[in-house]
Amino acid sequence: MENATSSPASVTHTIDGLCDLLRRLHPQANVELVRRAYTFAEDAHRGQKRSSGEPYIIHPLAAAYTLAEMHLDESILAATLLHDVPEDTERTLEDIEREFGQDIASMVAGITKLGKIKYRGMERYIENLRKMFLAMAADVRVVFIKFADRLHNLETLHHVPPKKQYRIALESLEIYAPIANRLGMGDMKGRLEDSAFKYVLPKEYEWVSTLARTTAAAKETYLENVMDTTRHIVKDMGVHDAVVQGRAKRLYSLYKKLLKNERNINRIYDIIAIRVIVRSVGDCYAALGAIHSTWTPLKGRIKDYIAQPKPNGYRSLHTTVFCDEGQIVEFQIRTREMHEANEYGIAAHWSYDEQKLKKQPKNVPAWVQDLAIIQQELADKKDYLRSLEELKIDVFHDRIFIFTPKGDVIDLPEDSTCIDFAYAIHTDIGNTAIAAKVNEEHVRLDTPLRNGDMVEILVDKSRKKPNSDWLETAKTRHARQKIRQYSRSGLRSWIQEIIPGSK
Numbered sequence: 001m002e003n004a005t006s007s008p009a010s011v012t013h014t015i016d017g018l019c020d021l022l023r024r025l026h027p028q029a030n031v032e033l034v035r036r037a038y039t040f041a042e043d044a045h046r047g048q049k050r051s052s053g054e055p056y057i058i059h060p061l062a063a064a065y066t067l068a069e070m071h072l073d074e075s076i077l078a079a080t081l082l083h084d085v086p087e088d089t090e091r092t093l094e095d096i097e098r099e100f101g102q103d104i105a106s107m108v109a110g111i112t113k114l115g116k117i118k119y120r121g122m123e124r125y126i127e128n129l130r131k132m133f134l135a136m137a138a139d140v141r142v143v144f145i146k147f148a149d150r151l152h153n154l155e156t157l158h159h160v161p162p163k164k165q166y167r168i169a170l171e172s173l174e175i176y177a178p179i180a181n182r183l184g185m186g187d188m189k190g191r192l193e194d195s196a197f198k199y200v201l202p203k204e205y206e207w208v209s210t211l212a213r214t215t216a217a218a219k220e221t222y223l224e225n226v227m228d229t230t231r232h233i234v235k236d237m238g239v240h241d242a243v244v245q246g247r248a249k250r251l252y253s254l255y256k257k258l259l260k261n262e263r264n265i266n267r268i269y270d271i272i273a274i275r276v277i278v279r280s281v282g283d284c285y286a287a288l289g290a291i292h293s294t295w296t297p298l299k300g301r302i303k304d305y306i307a308q309p310k311p312n313g314y315r316s317l318h319t320t321v322f323c324d325e326g327q328i329v330e331f332q333i334r335t336r337e338m339h340e341a342n343e344y345g346i347a348a349h350w351s352y353d354e355q356k357l358k359k360q361p362k363n364v365p366a367w368v369q370d371l372a373i374i375q376q377e378l379a380d381k382k383d384y385l386r387s388l389e390e391l392k393i394d395v396f397h398d399r400i401f402i403f404t405p406k407g408d409v410i411d412l413p414e415d416s417t418c419i420d421f422a423y424a425i426h427t428d429i430g431n432t433a434i435a436a437k438v439n440e441e442h443v444r445l446d447t448p449l450r451n452g453d454m455v456e457i458l459v460d461k462s463r464k465k466p467n468s469d470w471l472e473t474a475k476t477r478h479a480r481q482k483i484r485q486y487s488r489s490g491l492r493s494w495i496q497e498i499i500p501g502s503k
């Protein structure tokens with residue numbers, strides 16, 4: 001079985017190993033820079049120990065390994081090795097800038113600004129979230145380093161006191177993993193979640209990991225046979241060099257799915273899915289055809305995330321079939337490039353050849369840029385609880401795709417209603433909406449939408465203002481803002497009307 005936990009904390013990392021890895025992934029990389037950063041950091045941290053009693057340098061080194069495995073370039077690795085130097089040692093940011101230049105120093109400064117975690121209830125949580133968003137909008141590379149830093153701290157968490165374990169793990173589940181997910185970094189998200197899960201919900205973790213282990217053991221031979229058959233049928237379809245492998249579902253994501261399915265393991269079909277990795281998009285569809293002509297697909301379970309990627313960029317074909325002996329098996333088909341992008345997300349754009357030393361690639365998602373604006377609203381303390389709820393819904397919820405009657409696609413957070421859809425199309429449509437049609441059926445505006453719905457909004461142009469009840473119904477920040485804005489300006493003009501001279 002393939003498992004993405006490629007560098008467990010128990011592995012002893014060395015600088016030579018790191019340099020070899022970098023050289024193997026990027027033959028033209030400046031390995032000397034990484035070595036110099038290591039020597040500088042090791043010297044600065046000399047005499048300091050981790051809670052485990054090991055020399056401090058193992059921590060930045062482990063973090064750098066994580067990012068090297070994601071194919072990131074040497075300047076990010078150097079900054080990672082140096083990330084705790086200004087905060088914890090005699091050497092300053094100026095020293096780093098003098099030695100390593102402005103770009104690396106600015107990444108280290110970004111990490112230092114994110115600071116140490118001192119979780120004190122809701123305010124601290126919001127402050128941390130805000131800082132992460134600011135850092136991300138300024139330079140996403142800083143957030144990669146923060147993820148790798150946090151991941152190693154989680155993997156060595158058994159050395160710290162239980163109370164601290166819990167709050168670090170909880171913060172990782174609530175802030176870091178959702179951000180990694182939103183950045184399309186599936187591998188990082190899964191690793192952060194699984195290493196935090198253990199400390200946040202220890203009993204549930206035990207239950208799920210035992211369940212996953214026994215299921216995997218029971219299905220091993222069966223799945224080996226199905227994979228063998230798959231290799232043959234895709235080859236017969238003319239798809240060459242396909243890599244067919246089993247993928248075990250991550251524990252925390254399995255846990256969340258179990259909660260949605262009354263804790264019934266028999267209702268979950270992708271505990272172990274079969275992954276088919278091929279050379280081209282054409283081969284993806286050919287492989288899908290081969291699978292469907294061998295085994296009958298379950299109705300409504302074919303998902304084409306190639307034609308319509310998930311909002312975080314995830315691309316793959318998914319199908320669930322009645323397989324040999326009537327067992328249900330999920331297949332995930334993608335090209336090698338899609339596979340890497342699914343695992344590393346936005347970080348894939350920093351791969352050495354593609355974007356060397358460029359701070360923001362052109363295709364950085366618009367919502368990352370929006371964060372700079374949104375965090376301003378979070379800074380406005382009197383509204384922070386409300387803003388936070390809305391922001392969490394917009395940024396962290398799973399997204400659904402809704403179609404307009406013309407076939408345009410609008411993506412909205414899960415649980416959005418017709419009102420959210422109306423405002424997503426146009427403020428005027430929202431303000432004058434009176435009812436909606438979902439898949440040709442007349443419904444009320446507060447009807448929740450489901451992925452793939454086709455929605456038409458019925459308007460009455462004589463209608464002047466949004467209904468203030470809609471604040472209860474609307475889920476997105478955008479719609480709620482528009483409704484509130486209108487009710488504020490409506491209120492103002494009403495006051496002006498009835499109290500002459502009140503302008």
Ligand code: MN
Nearest residue numbers: 059083084149
């Ligand atoms: Mn650190």
